[in-house]
Amino acid sequence: MSRVALVTGGTRGIGAAISMALKEAGYTVVANYAGNDEAAREFTHVTGIKTVKWSVADYTGCEDGIRQIEDEVGPIDVLVNNAGITRDAPFHKMSREQWDQVIGTNLNGLFNMTHPLWNGMRERKFGRIINISSINGQKGQFGQVNYSAAKAGDIGFTKALAQEGARSGITVNAICPGYIATEMVMAVPEKVRESIIATIPVGRLGEPDEIARTVVFLASDQAGFITGATFTVNGGQYLT
């Protein structure tokens, strides 16, 4: 029987590429999404991948959603915490709401999604948790105090949880994408975006599939000795 993978924010952008790459690699994939029903319907229509709706910012929603998937599809072997939002503003203009929304989804979302399925992975002695952090959690970004704080938190979460999962066959790793050609990056004002691309040595934005291939590798049995690691996939824009 194929392994089951759950991808949050898995119907659009980097998440959609991850869902499709895992399906192609032989996983039974379920893609979670929070808001865009039309995109989810279209995604299922095109890919045949099951989609399920809840917000990763809502702990009870995560518990219920995960229980439902485990009943209908089977125990979750691979969790990709990909769901993320931006609410960019310089700090002097940033509202408490913008802070809370980004921390709620991009940081609390990792707790909310991982906690309900952690004990199952421990009992089954196998699991793969792959957290999609960001270059901006590594280097910080003007206009993203909220996002950079959350994404840096994702790296700390990864390093600590990796130590707890190691003896149970569970690996926990983070990927830090640089600027990838998705709606999120296209929403950055064009002049700002152009100035960012000028700082990428490879000379272009990344492609969602370049992140997806890293996820497929980390999910595989061959990656069992890699845990607590942070993978930088950014075209050389920031070297850690």
Ligand code: CAA
């Ligand atoms: N460093 C220094 N100064 C900067 C700056 C930077 N990187 N970026 C902007 N500024 C300055 C501008 O020059 C301007 O200065 P002046 O007023 O002196 O001309 C000032 O900041 C702009 O201030 P405003 O009050 O006008 O700012 P704003 O309300 O228009 O907001 C912003 C600006 C929202 C921060 C906008 O610059 C922006 O969107 N920046 C991009 C942020 C970014 O990179 N987001 C990443 C999104 S993609 C993503 O998050 C995916 C991922 O993981 C990589």
